Each structure stands twice: as C-alpha cells, then as structure tokens.
Amino acid sequence: MADSILKEIAAGNRTAVDECLKKYGGLVWSLARRMLRNSDDAEDAVQEIFLDIWKNAAKFDESQASETTFIAMIARRRLIDRIRFTSRRISADGLDDVMVEPADRADMKMQTSLEANDAVKALRSLRPEQQQVLELSIVQGLSHQEIADRTGMPLGTVKTHARRGILQAREFLGLTNPDRSREVHA
Amino acid sequence: MSEEEKDRVLDLLIDKYVYGLNEEESLELVEAGYELDEAESIEQTVATLCLAGLDSSSEMPPELYSKLLKQGHEIADSAPARPEEVQPVREIVLSGGRSTWFGWLGWATAAAASVALAVSLFVPRETVPRADVPPPASPTPELQVVPAQQRQALIASIAGLVTAEWGKGNVAELASVSGDVVWSDEKQEGYMRFRGLPRNDGRKETYQLWIFDETQDPKTPVDGGTFDVTDDGEVVIPINAKLRVRNPSAFAVTIEKPGGVVVSKREKIATLAPVKPGQA
Numbered sequence: 126m127a128d129s130i131l132k133e134i135a136a137g138n139r140t141a142v143d144e145c146l147k148k149y150g151g152l153v154w155s156l157a158r159r160m161l162r163n164s165d166d167a168e169d170a171v172q173e174i175f176l177d178i179w180k181n182a183a184k185f186d187e188s189q190a191s192e193t194t195f196i197a198m199i200a201r202r203r204l205i206d207r208i209r210f211t212s213r214r215i216s217a218d219g220l221d222d223v224m225v226e227p228a229d230r231a232d233m234k235m236q237t238s239l240e241a242n243d244a245v246k247a248l249r250s251l252r253p254e255q256q257q258v259l260e261l262s263i264v265q266g267l268s269h270q271e272i273a274d275r276t277g278m279p280l281g282t283v284k285t286h287a288r289r290g291i292l293q294a295r296e297f298l299g300l301t302n303p304d305r306s307r308e309v310h311a
Numbered sequence: 312m313s314e315e316e317k318d319r320v321l322d323l324l325i326d327k328y329v330y331g332l333n334e335e336e337s338l339e340l341v342e343a344g345y346e347l348d349e350a351e352s353i354e355q356t357v358a359t360l361c362l363a364g365l366d367s368s369s370e371m372p373p374e375l376y377s378k379l380l381k382q383g384h385e386i387a388d389s390a391p392a393r394p395e396e397v398q399p400v401r402e403i404v405l406s407g408g409r410s411t412w413f414g415w416l417g418w419a420t421a422a423a424a425s426v427a428l429a430v431s432l433f434v435p436r437e438t439v440p441r442a443d444v445p446p447p448a449s450p451t452p453e454l455q456v457v458p459a460q461q462r463q464a465l466i467a468s469i470a471g472l473v474t475a476e477w478g479k480g481n482v483a484e485l486a487s488v489s490g491d492v493v494w495s496d497e498k499q500e501g502y503m504r505f506r507g508l509p510r511n512d513g514r515k516e517t518y519q520l521w522i523f524d525e526t527q528d529p530k531t532p533v534d535g536g537t538f539d540v541t542d543d544g545e546v547v548i549p550i551n552a553k554l555r556v557r558n559p560s561a562f563a564v565t566i567e568k569p570g571g572v573v574v575s576k577r578e579k580i581a582t583l584a585p586v587k588p589g590q591a
Contacts, residue, residue: 245364
C-alpha cells in the first residue's frame with residue numbers, strides 16, 4: 126500500500142477503499158456522532174461524507190495537509206451544512222472524551238491519533254481561557270453566547286479568546302499566514 | 312482594507328469554519344473580500360483542533376460499513392486513470408463526460424438541487440446579440456492582476472451586488488473547485504473568482520460561462536463568454552455576457568471545445584454557483 130490511500134483510491138485501487146474505511150471510518154463516524162443529535166442523522170451524514178471523500182480523493186495534496194486533516198475538513202463541511210440545514214444543535218454528548226490522550230492502539234489507529242495528539246498539544250499550548258473557549262466552541266459546538274452564559278465571560282471576551290486561540294493554534298500547527306501572525310501575540 | 316475591516320473578515324472566516332455562516336454573513340464575507348489561503352489555513356486549523364479527544368476507534372454500524380464499502384468500490388472501479396497516470400491537482404485531465412446529469416444528481420447536495428433542476432433543462436441556444444449590449448472585447452480574458460483589481464473596485468463601488476459561491480458540477484475531478492462570483496445588474500459587470508479550477512489546454516477545450524436569469528428561459532441561459540485558465544492558484548475572470556442580464560439565479564461553467572459552443576451538450580459542467588434567496 127502506498128503512503129497515500131486517497132491517491133490509490135483515485136487511481137481505482139479497490140483495496141485502498143477498504144483501507145480508507147478501516148483507517149478513517151471511526152474518525153468520521155465519531156465526528157458525526159459528536160456533532161449530530163442522533164444516529165440516523167449521523168449515518169446519513171457519514172454516507173455523504175464518504176461519497177465526497179471518494180470523489181475528491183484525486184484532489185488530496187499531501188504538501189498542503191495530512192490525509193487525516195483533509196478528511197476532517199471534508200467531514201466538517203458536510204456536518205456544518207447539515208446542522209445549519211436542519212437547524213439542529215451540535216450534540217453535547219461525549220464531553221468526557223475531550224482532552225484525553227489517545228491510548229496505544231494498532232498502527233493504523235495510531236496514525237490517525239497523531240493528528241489528534243497534535244490537536245491536543247495545540248490546545249494545551251494556549252492560555253487556559255483560550256483553551257476553554259475553543260474546547261467549548263470547536264469540540265463541543267457551543268455558540269459564543271452559550272459559552273458566555275456557561276463561563277460567565279463577557280461575549281466580547283469570548284470572541285477575543287476564540288480568535289486569538291485559533292490564530293495561536295494555527296501558528297503552533299505550522300499553518301500560519303505571516304501577514305496575520307502578529308495578532309497571535311497581541 | 313482597514314484594520315477594522317480585516318478584523319471583521321477574520322471573525323467571519325472563523326465563524327464560517329467553526330459554525331457555518333448564514334446568508335447575510337456569507338454575503339458580507341464575499342463583499343468584503345478575503346484571501347483563499349487565509350481561509351484554508353483557518354479551516355485546516357479548526358479541522359485539526361476538532362480531532363482533540365476524538366475516539367476514532369469507535370465503530371460504525373456494520374450495515375453502514377458494508378454500504379460504504381460497496382459505494383467506494385463502485386467509484387474506484389470507474390476511476391479513469393491507472394496509478395501511474397494520476398496527475399497532480401493542478402494538472403488533472405478533464406474527463407467528466409461519462410457522468411450523466413441525472414447520475415450526478417444522485418450525489419449532489421440538497422442545497423444545489425434546485426439549481427440542478429434548472430440546469431437539467433438547460434439547452435443553450437444560438438446567441439443573438441442585442442443592440443443594447445456591446446460585443447465582447449475578447450473571447451479569452453487575461454487572468455492577471457487587473458481583473459482582480461477591477462473586481463475589488465466593483466465591490467467597493469456599488470451596493471446590491473449579486474453574489475454566489477462555486478460548488479460541484481458533474482465532473483468528479485473538479486468537485487473541490489471553490490471561489491465566488493459577483494455580478495452587478497446596474498453596471499452589467501461581474502467577475503468570477505476560482506481556486507482549484509485547473510489550467511486547460513486551449514487547443515483542446517475551453518471553459519464557458521452560462522448565466523440563468525429572469526429574462527431567459529432556463530433552457531436558454533445567457534452565454535457568459537469563454538475563458539481559459541492559464542495560472543495556478545486563485546484566478547479572477549471577468550464575465551463577458553452576450554446579452555443583458557437581470558436578476559441572475561445561478562451561474563454555470565461548462566467545458567467545451569475551443570472557441571465555445573452555441574449549443575452545449577452539457578456533458579461537462581465544471582462548477583455551479585446558485586444564488587441563494589435574498590442575495591439577488
């Protein structure tokens with residue numbers, strides 16, 4: 126199997142489809158279950174997401190992002206569209222999962238976990254209040270107003286923490302746009 | 312753009328990738344303008360952060376897994392190239408002609424369905440120039456800095472622009488084309504901005520824009536002109552409508568023979584941009 130499963134899929138390799146589902150099926154399913162209210166919605170969304178993945182496989186550019194990030198981006202686009210279309214809130218289930226270091230698993234799972242580890246490290250690099258706001262918004266799906274209500278922070282402060290936290294995490298992850306990097310330290 | 316405006320754009324981009332935007336916010340973002348590189352880096356950051364604590368070992372229902380496997384095998388079997396023929400993103404061979412329109416409808420998003428219906432009726436007819444519309448200056452506009460500046464000037468100069476975002480057509484290899492289109496009925500001027508639309512070999516094929524508006528039956532959209540993509544990355548292309556356009560509802564780019572066509576077989580629809588209600 127070549128390094129890029131997606132390129133193999135684009136080239137018509139059936140085995141790569143199997144590998145893709147084994148490697149990323151749990152990731153996509155977990156994202157869908159975390160963000161959607163019920164399993165029926167999640168099943169529909171996962172079908173749409175993998176259809177997008179199969180059809181966009183040739184577009185994957187490993188110099189731009191890892192396969193895991195590429196797949197997470199496709200999944201989030203679909204899930205956000207679905208949430209906005211149905212006006213349903215992101216599920217608040219699974220809060221216990223947040224910020225837990227992945228346990229040792231088989232090689233295939235560990236590859237996926239590398240990005241999850243990066244995410245945890247990026248969050249941990251932030252100030253506690255920034256970390257809290259990003260956990261509540263990106264991971265749990267709460268709106269800025271809901272975060273303000275829950276934490277007691279003023280709404281403007283929540284927005285500031287979200288913005289600076291994302292910019293700093295972007296820098297930590299090596300995705301920084303130099304023109305905006307000054308704001309990280311503002 | 313002032314620092315305050317830059318901050319607002321950044322806030323909108325963050326909201327877009329964390330929560331999604333409503334129509335009003337989407338319009339505001341398009342009108343304000345933003346760098347696609349900036350947007351991509353924010354999307355990647357959010358996508359990575361959302362993996363924190365994700366238990367990727369959880370398993371989906373076996374029936375769903377089997378369904379996805381079958382679906383993936385079918386698509387892999389229909390792949391057009393052998394492994395050694397796979398091209399980099401910017402150099403892919405345009406080869407969507409085998410997909411039928413109704414086959415494409417099966418995986419199109421619900422949001423695009425209404426536009427797909429309109430385009431499914433789309434049988435471009437021979438264009439008859441009108442006296443009130445000047446003839447096109449060039450069939451293949453230059454894709455350099457000037458159109459980008461003209462686009463910004465148009466956005467800055469006038470309110471009530473029609474805006475739309477490019478989405479999927481029926482060419483699988485082009486499913487990730489992104490960007491937007493802005494159009495002014497008042498000035499009869501508009502610009503398409505693309506990212507991920509590959510360079511074409513002008514000796515073999517060209518892109519052609521079609522505009523669906525209230526003056527024309529959906530079967531006979533306005534010919535928006537042909538163009539070639541000669542640059543990687545973000546490109547901005549002026550719209551070259553052959554007829555007066557009023558209140559457009561959608562824009563479609565097809566892939567045609569060099570010089571364009573007067574009757575499209577609609578085999579290769581590179582990308583579609585439906586105008587959302589309230590943005591026209």
